[in-house]
Amino acid sequence: MVYTIKNLLENEHNNTKAPANLKQNVFCSIEYLDVVKVLLEFFIIIPIIVIQDIA
Amino acid sequence: MTFVNMIILFQTNQEKESFEKLYDKYIDIVYRKCLSYLENYEDAQDAAQEVWIKVYFALSSFERRSVFSTWLYRITVNYCITALKKRKYFFSLNELEEAGFEIEDLYPNIEILISNREDVTKVLSVLSKDMKVLLLMKYAEGYTYDEIAQITGLGVSAVKMRIARAKKQLQNAFH
Numbered sequence: 001m002v003y004t005i006k007n008l009l010e011n012e013h014n015n016t017k018a019p020a021n022l023k024q025n026v027f028c029s030i031e032y033l034d035v036v037k038v039l040l041e042f043f044i045i046i047p048i049i050v051i052q053d054i055a
Numbered sequence: 056m057t058f059v060n061m062i063i064l065f066q067t068n069q070e071k072e073s074f075e076k077l078y079d080k081y082i083d084i085v086y087r088k089c090l091s092y093l094e095n096y097e098d099a100q101d102a103a104q105e106v107w108i109k110v111y112f113a114l115s116s117f118e119r120r121s122v123f124s125t126w127l128y129r130i131t132v133n134y135c136i137t138a139l140k141k142r143k144y145f146f147s148l149n150e151l152e153e154a155g156f157e158i159e160d161l162y163p164n165i166e167i168l169i170s171n172r173e174d175v176t177k178v179l180s181v182l183s184k185d186m187k188v189l190l191l192m193k194y195a196e197g198y199t200y201d202e203i204a205q206i207t208g209l210g211v212s213a214v215k216m217r218i219a220r221a222k223k224q225l226q227n228a229f230h
Contacts, residue, residue: 009091009190009194012087012091012179013087014087016083017086018082018083018085018103019086019100022100022103023078026078026103026104026108027071029104030107
């Protein structure tokens with residue numbers, strides 16, 4: 001079979017699949033970061049808005 | 056449900072199920088791309104994880120001016136290139152501007168004869184890692200020489216020279 005550089009590069013890992021634990025890692029990290037985001041909003045952004053309102 | 060609808064659903068109510076469907080559809084492609092650039096299973100896994108976290112938090116602001124997959128691949132490639140730059144991966148390329156011989160794209164339509172799939176890896180192994188990354192950017196992602204130079208921080212002539220040499224190496228090894 002004749003490959004061009006483009007399909008040679010694109011075919012290098014043709015049959016490789018992402019490891020199964022990757023999905024769990026991604027979704028756990030997202031859950032964690034979502035919580036951090038909510039906490040940040042609660043403890044930093046909301047007090048700033050309240051202080052601005054008072055001022 | 057189409058992928059566009061899934062994206063809209065995610066954007067309107069942060070529906071994790073829609074995001075999970077996008078993940079399931081594209082994870083292998085993202086992982087393979089990371090593997091092509093980083094050439095290491097652990098690094099590719101870390102990169103793919105970071106890419107999907109970025110996508111999760113950026114998807115709300117995705118304006119659908121491009122196709123989702125194009126947007127996703129750009130994020131992936133940018134992440135990999137940044138990771139390579141942090142390792143000073145392109146440092147050695149600066150010395151390549153030395154030679155001063157005429158820079159031209161000597162082998163624009165090179166084709167390589169490969170008899171079976173295992174040979175793909177063998178063919179690519181004749182290239183140094185930095186050459187392979189530049190070829191990936193040029194031929195798999197379609198970046199221009201100027202864009203590659205901008206992304207990698209190299210001179211345009213160094214990029215052209217390196218890509219021409221990589222193609223010559225491939226041709227010498229397999230023709």
